[in-house]
Structures are given as structure tokens and as C-alpha cells.
Amino acid sequence: MVESLFPSxxxxxxxxxxxxxxxxxxxETAEAEAEIEARRINEESLKRWKTNRVQQIYASKLVExxxxxxxxxxxxxxxxxxxxxxxxxxRETADxxxxxxxxxxxxxxxxxxxxxxxxxxxxxxxxxxxxxxxKSRKGVTEANRIKLxxxxxxLKILGRLVPGCRKVSVPNLLDEATDYIxxxxxxxxxxxxxxxxxxxxxxxxxxxxx
Amino acid sequence: MDxxxxxxxxxxxxxxxxxxxxxxxxxxxxxxxxxxxxDPNPPQDSSFLWEKSTEQQQQQSIFDSALSSLVSSPTPxxxxxxxxxxxxxxxxxxxxxxxxxxxxxxxxxxxYGTPMSRSASCYATPMSSPPxxxxxxxxxxxxxxxxxxxxxxxxxxxxxxxxxxxxxxRSFNGRTxxxxxxxxxxxxxxxxxxxxxxxSTPALKALISPEVAPGGEFSRKRxxxxxxxxxxxxxxxxxxxxxxxxxAEKKExxxxxxxxxxxxxxxxxxxxxxxxxxxxxxxxxxxNNNTKPPEPPKDYIHVRARRGQATDSxxxxxxxxxxxxxxxxxxxxxxxxxxxxxxxxxxMLDEIINYVQSLQRQVEFLSMxxxxxxxxxxxxxxxxxxSKDVMIPSSNNRLPEEGLQSKSxxxxxxxxxxxxxxxxxxxxxxxxxxxxxxxxxxxSLETSTLARGFTHLPTLTQFxxxxxQYQMFSEEDLQSLVGMGVxxxxxxxxxHMKIEL
Numbered sequence: 001m002v003e004s005l006f007p008s009x010x011x012x013x014x015x016x017x018x019x020x021x022x023x024x025x026x027x028e029t030a031e032a033e034a035e036i037e038a039r040r041i042n043e044e045s046l047k048r049w050k051t052n053r054v055q056q057i058y059a060s061k062l063v064e065x066x067x068x069x070x071x072x073x074x075x076x077x078x079x080x081x082x083x084x085x086x087x088x089x090x091r092e093t094a095d096x097x098x099x100x101x102x103x104x105x106x107x108x109x110x111x112x113x114x115x116x117x118x119x120x121x122x123x124x125x126x127x128x129x130x131x132x133x134x135k136s137r138k139g140v141t142e143a144n145r146i147k148l149x150x151x152x153x154x155l156k157i158l159g160r161l162v163p164g165c166r167k168v169s170v171p172n173l174l175d176e177a178t179d180y181i182x183x184x185x186x187x188x189x190x191x192x193x194x195x196x197x198x199x200x201x202x203x204x205x206x207x208x209x210x
Numbered sequence: 211m212d213x214x215x216x217x218x219x220x221x222x223x224x225x226x227x228x229x230x231x232x233x234x235x236x237x238x239x240x241x242x243x244x245x246x247x248x249d250p251n252p253p254q255d256s257s258f259l260w261e262k263s264t265e266q267q268q269q270q271s272i273f274d275s276a277l278s279s280l281v282s283s284p285t286p287x288x289x290x291x292x293x294x295x296x297x298x299x300x301x302x303x304x305x306x307x308x309x310x311x312x313x314x315x316x317x318x319x320x321x322y323g324t325p326m327s328r329s330a331s332c333y334a335t336p337m338s339s340p341p342x343x344x345x346x347x348x349x350x351x352x353x354x355x356x357x358x359x360x361x362x363x364x365x366x367x368x369x370x371x372x373x374x375x376x377x378x379x380r381s382f383n384g385r386t387x388x389x390x391x392x393x394x395x396x397x398x399x400x401x402x403x404x405x406x407x408x409x410s411t412p413a414l415k416a417l418i419s420p421e422v423a424p425g426g427e428f429s430r431k432r433x434x435x436x437x438x439x440x441x442x443x444x445x446x447x448x449x450x451x452x453x454x455x456x457x458a459e460k461k462e463x464x465x466x467x468x469x470x471x472x473x474x475x476x477x478x479x480x481x482x483x484x485x486x487x488x489x490x491x492x493x494x495x496x497x498n499n500n501t502k503p504p505e506p507p508k509d510y511i512h513v514r515a516r517r518g519q520a521t522d523s524x525x526x527x528x529x530x531x532x533x534x535x536x537x538x539x540x541x542x543x544x545x546x547x548x549x550x551x552x553x554x555x556x557x558m559l560d561e562i563i564n565y566v567q568s569l570q571r572q573v574e575f576l577s578m579x580x581x582x583x584x585x586x587x588x589x590x591x592x593x594x595x596x597s598k599d600v601m602i603p604s605s606n607n608r609l610p611e612e613g614l615q616s617k618s619x620x621x622x623x624x625x626x627x628x629x630x631x632x633x634x635x636x637x638x639x640x641x642x643x644x645x646x647x648x649x650x651x652x653x654s655l656e657t658s659t660l661a662r663g664f665t666h667l668p669t670l671t672q673f674x675x676x677x678x679q680y681q682m683f684s685e686e687d688l689q690s691l692v693g694m695g696v697x698x699x700x701x702x703x704x705x706h707m708k709i710e711l
Contacts, residue, residue: 066580086581091574154559161566171531174538177562181545184569191576198583 049182059190065093106179111164
């Protein structure tokens with residue numbers, strides 16, 4: 001089921017036109033070697049998020065993780081489970097699984113996996129102060145605010161969006177963002193497939209409220 | 211004429227250098243000061259040479275005027291030759307070093323060697339003689355680095371050499387082996403069409419533009435990539451104007467600091483080193499093999515300055531950096547839908563940020579949805595999903611309880627897995643086939659607003675379409691499957707499900 005779903009996604013226009021577009025573009029333009037290499041490397045990294053196999057791996061891992069979450073939560077008292085809390089947990093689980101699928105080659109994946117370790121350590125230490133990320137958001141005070149050029153501001157915002165890429169150089173940041181976007185797309189596809197399957201199979205009585 | 215002059219004088223550097231460069235306090239002459247401090251042999255005929263060389267200064271007047279801005283030292287005087295004895299030595303050494311930088315292949319021994327004639331000719335050719343063919347020029351270029359050092363021997367030419375070397379420092383960065391500033395005349399005529407928009411001060415422009423014009427074509431930094439110009443032109447077209455403006459600005463800066471010639475030289479060297487460091491760091495992206503054999507094998511990024519573009523190290527590094535960023539933005543443009551119409555980094559970044567935020571929001575929604583689904587019926591579904599061949603069964607054990615057996619029984623299934631995985635072992639009579647793709651969507655869609663909401667997610671419409679395909683499967687098959695499903699009950703799952711019950 002999972003596998004059969006994903007192939008259909010694979011064949012849809014999302015990935016193939018892009019890849020088709022890329023190839024003629026590369027061959028047509030007289031690009032320098034270095035640029036061709038860079039483009040190839042990036043495409044390879046992007047294509048890995050589109051392969052069937054990756055999606056299958058992700059889906060199965062996600063399912064396992066969700067099951068574990070469910071079991072863990074079931075042991076705990078379920079009555080007061082807040083939807084948002086569960087959602088957050090699931091999102092974090094999904095992110096972790098995604099990061100694990102990246103096999104540590106990208107910065108954001110390492111940051112995601114590391115953040116959990118950090119969170120655990122904090123829990124153990126019961127340290128209440130969250131360090132590092134909560135430094136002053138703006139490097140300058142209001143008085144000395146320097147209006148950064150628009151592009152730089154946006155690059156900063158992008159750095160905040162991609163986990164673990166706040167102080168990363170611009171070209172690396174763009175690389176990370178590329179990979180992160182591809183991974184997110186895959187994640188969304190997988191989760192949606194999963195959710196669709198589950199809700200489709202779900203007892204509609206619960207939904208209808210009978 | 212110059213040849214004769216130089217032939218006569220085979221001695222070291224001109225005393226004028228000392229006179230020139232001792233007084234000037236400015237750092238511009240710091241280099242020359244160093245020269246001045248040295249102690250060459252006092253030239254005896256220097257005055258003679260100087261007078262003779264002054265004849266040629268008519269053509270060099272332009273350079274002099276330009277150089278005067280650079281060199282703050284007083285005009286050379288023929289009076290004091292004594293103190294300048296040691297200066298020429300320094301100057302010669304310095305020029306020798308420059309020559310070495312410019313041309314590593316030439317023997318340093320030639321620095322102090324004979325060919326005054328060559329040096330003279332070097333100056334002669336740009337000034338007076340018509341430009342020889344480029345072939346000979348290239349050959350002479352190699353040799354001309356050394357003449358730079360020999361210029362110091364002649365007092366008048368030493369001063370000019372110093373001045374040229376100041377310019378040369380800039381162009382040395384651009385051209386290690388090939389061009390020399392001395393070949394301006396040749397290059398002017400040869401490459402008149404390739405003037406780069408170069409320098410700032412008008413006085414320097416005459417010098418720099420011919421200097422850099424050939425450099426635009428041939429210039430190469432330490433980190434020079436022998437790419438074809440044609441290759442780079444289409445790439446550079448993307449950012450010609452910003453690069454132009456930037457390099458123009460940089461030239462302006464250079465011109466503004468024109469008075470500090472030696473500083474330029476020193477700064478140039480420092481920047482060379484910095485660029486070398488950068489080059490080693492960046493080596494991966496642009497590393498191409500040298501085309502020209504005389505280029506010493508260095509571990510730098512080799513960037514070829516394109517035609518009509520500036521050649522100083524800053525602008526080249528800047529261009530490399532811009533190109534890298536541009537490449538990546540192009541890739542992102544392909545990835546993010548709707549970015550094709552947008553041009554400009556800021557707007558594209560806006561789109562990218564929006565897209566990432568929307569993706570993250572989708573993940574949030576889906577996780578919320580999954581959490582709600584988790585609560586109800588995840589387990590056996592999870593088991594089903596884990597096994598590779600299984601399609602998610604659409605029913606659960608609670609269905610019978612809730613009286614939805616009839617509905618839940620309608621599922622699509624795959625052929626082979628039907629017997630394999632019957633996950634929905636229920637105590638109930640109703641058993642569902644293992645391999646069910648999706649239940650008839652109508653029920654779920656009607657009841658589940660969430661599901662409906664998600665089916666309309668823009669990025670996943672294709673996916674949902676594909677899902678709906680599976681929903682078309684006939685329901686009559688399912689009824690037949692029910693009976694088959696009864697027989698096959700994996701123990702684990704049944705137990706698991708019973709626990710759930």
C-alpha cells in the first residue's frame with residue numbers, strides 16, 4: 001500500500017518534469033565545469049529525497065515511531081492528552097525520522113537529532129534556562145539598529161527556519177535549504193499518505209460522533 | 211637609443227632613487243624607501259644617463275604625471291648621486307622580487323644580468339617602437355620580468371621602473387606570467403578593443419586601461435581558472451552589471467589611494483595571500499587544471515577573468531562568490547514552485563521562506579491529524595504498514611463493535627497479499643482483507659472534515675488524485691474477501707488486536 005502509493009507520486013508531475021527540465025538545461029547551456037558539478041551534486045542530493053525507496057523507508061520508519069509513541073502514550077494516562085501536545089510529539093518524531101533518513105549528511109538533520117539529545121540532557125539536569133538559541137534575537141539594540149539590506153534579513157530568516165543553520169555561510173545555507181525543502185516535501189507526502197490511509201480506515205463512527 | 215644608454219651603464223641603481231625616496235614620508239614610498247636605504251654603487255654616469263633618458267620622457271610624460279600622484283617623492287634631481295648609491299641596490303632587489311612574483315620561471319639570476327638592452331627595449335617598445343607581433347611579445351614578456359630588475363641600474367629608468375612596478379603590482383596579481391605593464395604599448399595596439407572599464411583617476415586611466423585591457427583577456431590570478439571565455443560569458447551575463455559596478459567601485463577605491471603606491475603593492479601582496487588562503491578553501495568548487503604550463507602548480511581556485519571584466523583579486527573573488535550563490539539560487543528556484551516568474555534575490559528568498567513555512571505548517575497539520583488517528587486505531591495499522599507488502603487495512607477491530615461492518619468491509623485489496631496478511635482479525639464475524647488500499651472515500655470524506663481538508667492541499671493534489679483512484683475499486687470484491695479473510699489470521703496481530711479490544 002505504502003509502496004504502491006508512492007510510485008504514483010513518483011510518476012506524477014512533481015518530480016519528472018523537474019528532472020526532465022534539468023537535463024536539457026544542463027546540456028544546452030554551456031556551463032562551466034564547476035557549475036555543472038555543483039548542480040549535479042545538488043541534484044543528486046535532491047533526487048535522493050524523491051526516490052521510491054527513500055519514501056518507503058521513511059514511511060515504514062515513521063509508522064514504527066508512531067507506534068512507539070502510541071505505546072508510550074498509552075502507558076501513560078491518556079485521558080488528558082492534549083491534541084497539541086500529541087501533535088507536537090508526532091511532529092518531532094516525524095522530524096527525527098526524517099533527519100535519520102538523511103544519514104547525517106546535512107547540517108539540519110544533525111541539528112534535529114542533536115536537539116533531542118540536548119533536550120534530554122536538559123530534562124535530566126532540570127535546567128530551566130534554555131541557552132544558546134535564546135540569545136537576543138537581534139544583534140543590535142534598538143538604539144543602534146542597523147537596517148540590514150533586505151536580502152540579508154531574509155537570509156537570516158531562512159537561517160532560522162532551517163534547523164541548525166543560524167550562523168551558516170550564505171552558500172551553505174542555500175545548500176541546506178535546498179536539501180531541507182526536498183526532505184520536507186517528502187515528509188509531507190509520506191505523512192499525508194499515512195494520514196489518508198489511517199483516516200480512511202478509521203472508524204467513521206468516531207468521526208461522526210455516534 | 212636606450213639600448214646604448216643602458217649598455218653604457220652597467221651599474222646599479224640610480225642615485226636618484228635615494229633622493230627620491232629618502233624624503234618622502236608617506237608610506238607610498240615606503241618600498242622605495244627601503245630601496246633608498248640600500249647601498250648600491252654610486253653611479254658615475256648616472257647624470258649622463260639621466261639626461262639622455264629624459265629625452266625619452268616626452269613619451270613618458272604621461273606616466274610621470276600619473277606617477278606623480280602616486281609617488282609623493284620629489285622629482286628626480288640629478289644633483290645628488292652620492293647618497294643614492296645604496297638605494298639602487300634595494301630597488302634592484304625589490305624589482306627583482308617583483309620580477310620573480312611576476313614570472314617565476316625566469317631565472318632570478320637574470321635580475322642582475324646583462325640584458326640592459328632588453329630592459330631598454332622593454333621601455334623602448336611601448337614608448338616609441340611600433341608593437342611587435344604578439345608572438346614575440348609573449349616571449350619577450352617572459353623575459354621582461356627580469357628587465358624590470360635591470361631597470362634599476364639606470365637611474366632614470368630606475369625611477370620609472372619603480373613607478374611601473376607600482377602599477378605592475380596590481381597587474382602582477384592579474385597576470386603572473388603573461389603580461390607585464392611594460393607591454394602597455396604593445397597591448398594597447400593589439401588589444402585596443404578590449405579595454406576594461408578600469409581605473410578611477412584619469413591620470414591613471416591611461417596607464418591602467420591598457421594594462422588591464424589585455425589583462426581582461428589573459429589575466430589570471432594565482433587562483434586563475436583557465437576556463438574558456440565563451441563558457442564564462444553566458445554565465446557572467448547574469449551578473450555583469452553588478453560585477454561591473456562593484457569592480458568600478460573597487461577601482462575607484464584604488465584610484466583614491468593612488469598616492470600610496472607602495473602600499474598598494476604591499477596590500478596587493480597581502481591580498482594575494484589572503485586570496486590564496488581563500489583559494490585553498492574554495493578549491494573544490496572551481497578547481498580546474500591549468501592550461502598554461504608556466505603556471506606554477508598551486509592549490510588555488512583558478513578563476514579566469516572574463517573579457518571585459520576587472521582582474522584584480524578582489525573582483526575575481528567576488529565574482530566567484532556571486533556565481534556560487536547564483537547557482538544555488540537557481541537550484542532553489544527549480545525546487546520551489548512559483549519561483550520562475552520571480553527575479554531577484556530578495557523576492558526569491560521571500561518565496562523560499564514562504565514555501566518552507568508552508569511546508570512546516572503542513573507537517574504540523576498532518577501530525578495533528580496523525581495524532582488523532584493514532585488515538586483510535588494505529589496499532590494494527592502500524593503493523594500492517596511495517597510489513598512491506600501490506601497495504602493498510604482499512605478496517606479495524608472496532609468497526610464491528612460500532613456497527614460499521616458493512617461499510618468497513620468494502621475495501622480494495624491487492625491480489626497476492628490477500629492471504630498473507632490478514633491483520634484485521636476480529637473476534638467479530640466480519641473480517642477484512644489484509645490488502646486494502648483505501649476504503650471507499652466517500653464515507654471517510656463525508657465524515658472526516660480533516661481528511662477533506664487534507665485532500666485539498668495544493669501540493670498534494672496529485673497524490674490525492676492517486677488515492678482516489680484506489681477508491682474506485684469495486685466493493686463487490688470486498689464481500690468476497692470477507693470470507694477469505696476469516697481463515698487467515700496471523701497470530702501476533704490477532705493477539706495484538708485483541709489487546710486493543
